[in-house]
Amino acid sequence: MNDGFLKIAAATPEIRVADCRYNLESVWSLMQECEKRGVAAAAFPELCLTGYTCGDLFRDRTLISGAESALAELLARSQRLNLLTLVGLPAAVGADLYNCAAVFCRGELLGLVPKTNLPNYTEFYEARYFTPGPDYRQATLCGREVPLGRDLVFRCGSVPGFSVGAEICEDLWVPCPPSVHLAQSGATVIFNLSASDEIIGKASYRRDLVRMQSGHLVCAYCYADAGEGESSTDLIYAGHSVIAENGTVLAESEQFTTGLTTADVDLERLSQERLRMTTWRNEGAAHEIEFSIEMPEFKLERKFPATPFVPDDVRDLAERCEMILNLQAAGLKTRLRHTGSKCAVIGVSGGLDSTLALLVVARAFDLLGMDHKGILAVTMPGFGTTGRTRGNAQKLAEFLNARFLEVPIGDSVSRHFQDIGHDPENRDVTYENAQARERTQVLMDLANQHGGLVIGTGDLSELALGWATYNGDIMSMYGVNCSIPKTLVRHLVHHAAVTGPEELRALLEDVLDTPVSPELLPPEENGEIAQKTEHIVGPYELHDFFLYYMMRFGFTPGKIYRMALSAFEGRYDGATVKKWLGEFYRRFFTNQFKRSALPDGPKVGSVSLSQRGDWRMPSDASAALWSKEIERL
Structure with missing residues (x-):
């Protein structure tokens, strides 16, 4: 793993309402692009294999069967694809029809996450077709028996700290979203499969909602929104996808566009933050499903501010x-x-x-x-x-x-x-x-x-x-x-x-x-x-960079070094950064x-060295472990 970083994506395909075959090809094209770009996990919008705006066609067996066939084809094609994928579709289970996220990896259908909160007000009328998701039950889809429930957490056994939860659109907008329970059950990345229509002022509210939820849950939150191809009979869909991490928006799509919105999330930072907060509670009550992927090779696109104590925005x-x-x-x-x-x-x-x-x-x-x-x-x-x-x-x-x-x-x-x-x-x-x-x-x-x-x-x-x-x-x-x-x-x-x-x-x-x-x-x-x-x-801008990431997140010298190389590219070479990083740790330990x-x-x-407040450290602690890691850089 690249210092705890993982690339995720919110994917907005161009679709055609009720054309499952066309939608399958559109989704598959973006899945292949995900693999090329080193994306480890990607979410597609709510009901994207059929289109969200199918209306009473959701009662038609042909459409439901078409969606299931499209999913079966995706499973077959993705057997060698190194990608965890979440795709929206309607799933019939007995007498119930669920608005689901199908979660699969390497051709294996891992589980179905149903929408819990069905909006049935103003322009929404989902209760006309769908059943609210249960806590847990078994379902048969694509000839396979899989778990279906709103409390499923998908844990990657091959990548430390990578656990995924999912909720669907309205689930985020209610007072107590399912993602709260999912995060407390260990999910570090929450995907939201959404078909959120666009009206004046909604985009900024949506952005703040995603940003704040990622902060509340100390998680990465990836909101994949429906766009081009949804019916414009009464509503417009703009494909407004947002990826946030612990209260900060990392990436956001341009409205009225399709394709991938990607971000490099820092799983190590999330884990460290949860460890630091004594009010964080791991309930561990969710149904956990394990999967495995090989960590994809990817170019780290995340930017690190050279002055983390100083906001970039002039007004801020x-x-x-x-x-x-x-x-x-x-x-x-x-x-x-x-x-x-x-x-x-x-x-x-x-x-x-x-x-x-x-x-x-x-x-x-x-x-x-x-x-x-x-x-x-x-x-x-x-x-x-x-x-x-x-x-x-x-x-x-x-x-x-x-x-x-x-x-x-x-x-x-x-x-x-x-x-x-x-x-x-x-x-x-x-x-x-x-x-x-x-x-x-x-x-x-x-x-x-x-x-x-x-x-x-x-x-x-x-x-x-x-x-x-x-x-x-x-x-x-x-x-x-x-x-x-x-x-x-x-x-x-x-x-x-x-x-x-x-x-x-x-x-x-x-x-x-x-x-x-x-x-x-x-x-x-x-x-x-x-x-x-x-x-x-040494330069104070380097020392302040080291201090912030050492104290705020407990990062290792190696990770801080590589982040500094990126943040100060063209200003300090590796030898210079290493020299002053070693000096920083030496001075920090000897002067407690x-x-x-x-x-x-x-x-x-957020950073303070008061011995009565944020930082309690013995004056005779040894810096040997940190120094040895710096020597190996």
């Missing part, structure tokens, strides 16, 4: 940024009000993180109706501070009407070096961390002096990599950026720039153009920043002790 991104800023400010507002603090002390460097934190503090003060003079913005130039960053820190504080204080730390740190016998020409970790700890001491003492709170500025990416000084900048009284990754910090500052006044915009754009740096080593001779963080620890001592701070997204 703006809304997300505004919401995050409000969440940060609301958390700080509550803490300030609870402690009765009228002062917030924040170290400002002119870099991205402290800029974002200062903007959040100002917003929190606005929510409380407090004067910005209660914000004490402190810059503490050291051995690596440049005029550019120091100037931007002051300009931002002044623009926000905060109090600005400069406390140079060079002399204090130099005296400290004398006290501990450290040669200042030795620019090692002691040289760097002494400055960070001196700054923290200054901030803490100023907070005591002014009856305020020290506001932490460190972000999620730095916490993941341990790129923070223990008992230094990792410490604060409330860390507003603690669950925001560096890639998102950049977009939040940009959002503040484009939504703020022109003077603020120019200032924030210069902050965005400044290289990320702790500025702990002396600058270049021309005054430019010498110490660039991403030259040392720092995260175990984190101060309070608000969770704003």
Whole structure:
């Protein structure tokens, strides 16, 4: 299996009403195309072997027999086809006629899934012909005795995590769809065989219905809709097929088209998500039918966003940024009000993180109706501070009407070096961390002096990599950026720039153009920043990608590596991705002790490293398993 990915399809054939032979050939053509494209499972629309719009012809034995003969022919042709197929047809069982999905693979009819909820209102009148599906019974079709029931789950013994359930059209639109029980019985992929007529506004509702059902059930949901060829006597069918996974639409057909809509679903991600959720319940009460296929070779078409923490859509991104800023400010507002603090002390460097934190503090003060003079913005130039960053820190504080204080730390740190016998020409970790700890001491003492709170500025990416000084900048009284990754910090500052006044915009754009740096080593001779963080620890966009898929879904380093190659194609080669992936895991494991001592701070997204919330990890856990897998890449 390709890292847990599996290609599935919703197929909309062009049909002719009541022409079973024509419909058989149309279905067979798309089944062959499925195999060529590496599709493992495909669903065709409701009653597609006859057409959904046959009306009273469903009472005619010739039509019912024609549909059965068409299915028998498909079974015979598909004996060597490596594809699980679900096709809609009317099936007569004794005195009952069921609207069914026939499920078959390699010529074997595995079972029949009947429609449970028969609409009989407005344009629908299915109860005129069909019987609601039973929980379970035996049926004879195409000369074979097979199970018929609404609680059948088809489990693939050869592909881990691949279990299929089916429901038909209206079954999804009712308050308690059969797919709920099917998913809780182990189905990870739900197919819906549908003939949903098109009216104004229905497509968006249908899309949301499929998307949300996939999220509720933590499954892949594939909705195959009828289209070209259904009768237009009173209704129009547009072939609107949708494939969603765990709340996200992966693929959607153009309306009024036929053919295949395919998507690569991630079975491993679904299984991991169900394992993570302690409220997920596996009932295991369905009738399970086993089948087997060889995993098809297929080209992975699924795209992975290079910045998973950042929405692709510009409008969504703006809304997300505004919401995050409000969440940060609301958390700080509550803490300030609870402690009765009228002062917030924040170290400002002119870099991205402290800029974002200062903007959040100002917003929190606005929510409380407090004067910005209660914000004490402190810059503490050291051995690596440049005029550019120091100037931007002051300009931002002044623009926000905060109090600005400069406390140079060079002399204090130099005296400290004398006290501990450290040669200042030795620019090692002691040289760097002494400055960070001196700054923290200054901030803490100023907070005591002014009856305020020290506001932490460190972000999620730095916490993941341990790129923070223990008992230094990792410490604060409330860390507003603690669950925001560096890639998102950049977009939040940009959002503040484009939504703020022109003077603020120019200032924030210069902050965005400044290289990320702790500025702990002396600058270049021309005054430019010498110490660039991403030259040392690696690109933050890669680390944020690794962090998201490692923490959110528990993916292996190998899978994350291959996803990164796809997401960053043309930007980073395999050797570069492997290098920084190894560095990420090394740093993540060795720096857990720092995260175990984190101060309070608000969770704003699905990934957080708070030891009180999302992430509990022993500080002495070994990274050997992960490192060995990376070495083998």
